[in-house]
Amino acid sequence: MVAKIHKVNKRRSPFVRQLRRILPRASVLFDSEDTRPYECDGLSAYRELPWVVALPDTIEQVQAIMRLCHAEQIPVIARGAGTGLSGGALPQDGSLLLSLAKFKQIIELDPVARTARVQPGVRNLAISEAVKQHGLYYAPDPSSQIACTIGGNVAENAGGVHCLKYGLTVHNIQQLIIITMDGERVTIGGGGLDSPGYDLLALLTGSEGLLGIIVEVTVKLLPLPERAQVILAAFDDIEKAGNAVADIIAHGIIPAGLEMMDRYAIQAAEAFVHAGYPEDAEAILLCELDGINEEVSEQILIVHSLLQKSGATELRTAKDNTERELMWKGRKAAFPAIGRLSPDYYCMDGTIPRKQLATVLKRINEWSKEYNLPVANVFHAGDGNLHPLILYDANKPGELERTEEFGGKILELCIEVGGTISGEHGVGIEKIDQMCVQFQALELKQFHAVKHAFDPESLLNPGKAVPTLHRCAELGAMHVHHGQLPHPELERF
Amino acid sequence: MSVEAQNQRIQDIVLHAYQTRTPLKIHGGNSKNFYGRQINGQLLDVRHHGGIIHYEPTELVITAAAGTPLKLIENALAEHNQMLAFEPPHFGDRATLGGAIASGLSGPRRPYAGAARDFVLGTKLINGKGEQLHFGGEVMKNVAGYDLSRLLTGSLGTLGILLEVSLKVLPRPAFETTLINKLPADQALAKMLNYGRKPLPLSASCHDGQYLYTRLSGTKQAIKVAMQSIQGDELNDGEQFWYKLREQQLAFFDSEQPLWRLSVPANTTKLNINGETFIDWGGAQRWIKSDMDAETIRQQAITAQGHATLFRHGDNNEEYFQPLSGKLKQLHLNLKLAFDPNCILNPTRMYSDF
Numbered sequence: 001m002v003a004k005i006h007k008v009n010k011r012r013s014p015f016v017r018q019l020r021r022i023l024p025r026a027s028v029l030f031d032s033e034d035t036r037p038y039e040c041d042g043l044s045a046y047r048e049l050p051w052v053v054a055l056p057d058t059i060e061q062v063q064a065i066m067r068l069c070h071a072e073q074i075p076v077i078a079r080g081a082g083t084g085l086s087g088g089a090l091p092q093d094g095s096l097l098l099s100l101a102k103f104k105q106i107i108e109l110d111p112v113a114r115t116a117r118v119q120p121g122v123r124n125l126a127i128s129e130a131v132k133q134h135g136l137y138y139a140p141d142p143s144s145q146i147a148c149t150i151g152g153n154v155a156e157n158a159g160g161v162h163c164l165k166y167g168l169t170v171h172n173i174q175q176l177i178i179i180t181m182d183g184e185r186v187t188i189g190g191g192g193l194d195s196p197g198y199d200l201l202a203l204l205t206g207s208e209g210l211l212g213i214i215v216e217v218t219v220k221l222l223p224l225p226e227r228a229q230v231i232l233a234a235f236d237d238i239e240k241a242g243n244a245v246a247d248i249i250a251h252g253i254i255p256a257g258l259e260m261m262d263r264y265a266i267q268a269a270e271a272f273v274h275a276g277y278p279e280d281a282e283a284i285l286l287c288e289l290d291g292i293n294e295e296v297s298e299q300i301l302i303v304h305s306l307l308q309k310s311g312a313t314e315l316r317t318a319k320d321n322t323e324r325e326l327m328w329k330g331r332k333a334a335f336p337a338i339g340r341l342s343p344d345y346y347c348m349d350g351t352i353p354r355k356q357l358a359t360v361l362k363r364i365n366e367w368s369k370e371y372n373l374p375v376a377n378v379f380h381a382g383d384g385n386l387h388p389l390i391l392y393d394a395n396k397p398g399e400l401e402r403t404e405e406f407g408g409k410i411l412e413l414c415i416e417v418g419g420t421i422s423g424e425h426g427v428g429i430e431k432i433d434q435m436c437v438q439f440q441a442l443e444l445k446q447f448h449a450v451k452h453a454f455d456p457e458s459l460l461n462p463g464k465a466v467p468t469l470h471r472c473a474e475l476g477a478m479h480v481h482h483g484q485l486p487h488p489e490l491e492r493f
Numbered sequence: 494m495s496v497e498a499q500n501q502r503i504q505d506i507v508l509h510a511y512q513t514r515t516p517l518k519i520h521g522g523n524s525k526n527f528y529g530r531q532i533n534g535q536l537l538d539v540r541h542h543g544g545i546i547h548y549e550p551t552e553l554v555i556t557a558a559a560g561t562p563l564k565l566i567e568n569a570l571a572e573h574n575q576m577l578a579f580e581p582p583h584f585g586d587r588a589t590l591g592g593a594i595a596s597g598l599s600g601p602r603r604p605y606a607g608a609a610r611d612f613v614l615g616t617k618l619i620n621g622k623g624e625q626l627h628f629g630g631e632v633m634k635n636v637a638g639y640d641l642s643r644l645l646t647g648s649l650g651t652l653g654i655l656l657e658v659s660l661k662v663l664p665r666p667a668f669e670t671t672l673i674n675k676l677p678a679d680q681a682l683a684k685m686l687n688y689g690r691k692p693l694p695l696s697a698s699c700h701d702g703q704y705l706y707t708r709l710s711g712t713k714q715a716i717k718v719a720m721q722s723i724q725g726d727e728l729n730d731g732e733q734f735w736y737k738l739r740e741q742q743l744a745f746f747d748s749e750q751p752l753w754r755l756s757v758p759a760n761t762t763k764l765n766i767n768g769e770t771f772i773d774w775g776g777a778q779r780w781i782k783s784d785m786d787a788e789t790i791r792q793q794a795i796t797a798q799g800h801a802t803l804f805r806h807g808d809n810n811e812e813y814f815q816p817l818s819g820k821l822k823q824l825h826l827n828l829k830l831a832f833d834p835n836c837i838l839n840p841t842r843m844y845s846d847f
């Protein structure tokens with residue numbers, strides 16, 4: 001181990017010298033005081049000081065850096081804004097952290113074709129702000145949209161509260177330019193709605209920086225709806241709230257957003273932004289309808305009566321845009337709001353078939369008592385994406401470990417009820433072990449084969465997103481799921 | 494035969510073909526046989542009527558065996574007032590779900606609702622090594638692992654044989670109306686683009702050479718109001734019109750001339766291609782009947798930042814899709830080998846070199 005570290009350190013100076021031939025001095029960082037801001041992403045429980053950080057601002061520089069790293073066999077970890085919640089941008093010793101933060105230009109805006117060509121470091125919200133004057137917006141709106149970058153959104157296939165109706169990142173982009181590990185520039189997708197050959201656009205979306213560096217994104221824009229209206233419904237029972245969601249959808253209505261928060265989350269949000277949420281409710285639903293004025297009026301009435309029938313204890317329709325924004329503010333600020341109540345929190349991201357909601361929440365509550373760790377739940381209810389937030393204190397010995405164990409159980413429960421371990425935050429380093437539960441060896445091998453097609457030496461973001469079979473086999477030896485050894489076909493190490 | 498037994502039968506055949514390096518020509522309902530290059534190989538019939546495996550209207554998800562007739566699926570959805578929003582073309586009574594997903598084709602609603610790949614949530618498949626794999630699932634959001642289900646969509650069976658597909662479904666709109674307006678192509682295109690920039694409940698727009706057709710979908714009120722911003726007369730049987738467009742049964746398609754499909758930015762105005770043109774997808778899909786040489790047409794498509802497919806009545810021994818080059822082509826070859834190392838699944842159906 002010591003020998004390895006020594007070897008890595010010895011390689012740094014020549015590597016930095018070579019990088020400086022490509023980039024100005026200020027764009028190559030390696031002193032710990034300069035690299036510290038890059039030591040973690042939004043999953044701050046995992047930290048590692050980067051070996052070297054590079055901050056290019058042209059595609060040619062990225063190409064040159066990739067060629068250099070390829071030649072020197074130095075792994076590359078891309079980083080956008082570092083808001084990721086699964087440790088996808090976590091640095092690694094001996095690897096280059098490639099920040100795309102300087103790529104901040106909106107290159108071209110075509111209001112007629114309704115597209116915008118942007119650099120990867122452009123913030124999600126900045127796109128909607130820039131196109132607003134044309135009556136357009138970019139639909140996917142992760143709660144982190146003030147900070148997160150479009151490159152990071154593509155790499156994670158980010159969603160937002162409006163993706164029930166308007167889709168995820170994958171549904172709202174049209175073209176990418178990527179730089180492969182060997183420094184080649186490839187255009188994926190195209191100017192039209194589809195492209196010849198395989199759907200590499202879909203493959204790249206959500207690939208967590210393992211297949212290529214995204215250096216340009218063409219996004220699709222939508223006309224701003226004429227009106228958006230939100231109803232807040234309070235329930236004295238979380239199951240009733242879940243049923244209300246099914247009733248709305250069964251009625252043929254796809255709301256623009258349909259979000260649920262449980263008691264703990266409601267109280268935290270209320271204390272933080274004073275959104276006027278009913279604090280005694282067991283759950284609230286926020287249901288947003290948008291479209292033509294008359295259509296919204298019509299649907300609001302329908303949804304109102306459906307919610308009433310499902311036993312809502314209180315129903316409130318936002319009077320104006322200010323009240324509407326306030327209602328959403330509480331939801332969008334839910335994570336930081338909970339962050340105020342506890343030294344640390346751990347945000348989970350499983351998706352479940354919606355009808356399993358009551359079962360899953362009941363189990364989470366039982367575990368919460370068992371582990372003595374409080375949990376708040378925010379839920380993209382319309383599409384079954386659950387965010388349980390476990391509150392803990394990393395300074396208390398053993399508490400992080402217990403939190404992770406609890407979190408792991410929640411993810412496995414999601415798989416058990418027919419869901420998945422990640423709806424939108426990605427696997428990163430965080431859920432790498434649960435990947436061994438969700439997928440069998442053959443599927444993992446197929447993932448590795450796909451990776452090999454792009455990056456045969458596995459230099460792009462190694463160790464993230466897809467576990468090695470060894471790792472799964474080792475894990476399987478300690479971890480028996482429902483009395484069944486995962487990957488029985490593999491030898492144990 | 495049970496679904497499992499049928500899947501096993503296919504798996505055995507593929508495994509054997511893998512071991513003996515025997516090229517397979519996969520066919521479902523054969524309704525889209527024309528789509529892609531003509532190939533030879535041992536016929537593998539994957540039609541089996543496993544039917545619908547799981548349909549949960551309130552979860553907006555359906556899972557069915559790939560061999561299930563598309564019609565059966567659409568009928569089941571209609572019973573719950575739901576639909577496949579990408580309006581897959583059938584091109585014949587025998588169209589199967591697997592064929593629709595493997596071809597990845599989408600109908601007139603595509604620019605407003607999404608394409609086939611946008612609705613694919615999960616697949617069970619057999620790769621070229623005869624391995625049964627399962628990716629994605631029945632939930633709307635899933636970012637665990639690469640999105641191989643969407644990658645498989647439109648891959649024409651060259652990466653894997655679909656056994657089961659899970660799709661997101663949507664409620665059928667409460668009302669639909671089609672408006673028509675006699676206009677020359679350039680003015681019609683300008684209108685389509687203009688409508689697209691407004692918050693109107695559009696669900697299709699096309700121009701057949703003479704008329705602009707605009708479909709509105711939504712609540713009764715929404716349509717009533719939207720009709721004020723869109724001039725035109727209400728078409729009596731709008732549903733039939735869009736059906737015929739989707740199935741290429743309109744008079745425009747009744748021809749033996751080579752039919753090109755150009756996928757271009759919606760606002761493309763300059764295409765120097767001689768031939769009658771039908772504009773669909775709000776401008777993003779152009780059907781052109783033309784005898785011009787492939788090279789010229791493909792160059793025009795590239796100049797417009799799009800691509801061209803020789804959809805019907807061409808020489809199916811030549812390239813059918815816009816050829817790839819450079820690193821992009823290399824990545825395709827690598828991916829093909831990642832799924833099908835012995836190149837036994839529909840080899841050369843998509844491109845002459847893999």
Ligand SMILES: Cc1cc2nc3c(=O)[nH]c(=O)nc-3n(C[C@H](O)[C@H](O)[C@H](O)COP(=O)(O)OP(=O)(O)OC[C@H]3O[C@@H](n4cnc5c(N)ncnc54)[C@H](O)[C@@H]3O)c2cc1C
Pocket residue numbers: 041042077078079080081082083084085087088089100120141142143144147148149150151152153154155156157158159160161208209210212213214215335336424425461
């Ligand atoms: C308070 C809070 C709320 C959030 N809410 C949501 C939400 O509602 N929905 C949601 O989906 N997510 C949410 N997130 C998670 C996060 O914001 C998203 O995953 C976002 O897409 C990450 O973007 P980023 O620019 O910060 O990427 P980073 O964190 O920097 O990177 C994320 C991953 O993408 C890779 N990557 C970044 N840029 C590139 C590139 N140019 N090329 C190739 N790979 C790249 C990295 O290697 C890494 O694996 C939230 C996070 C926080 C902190």
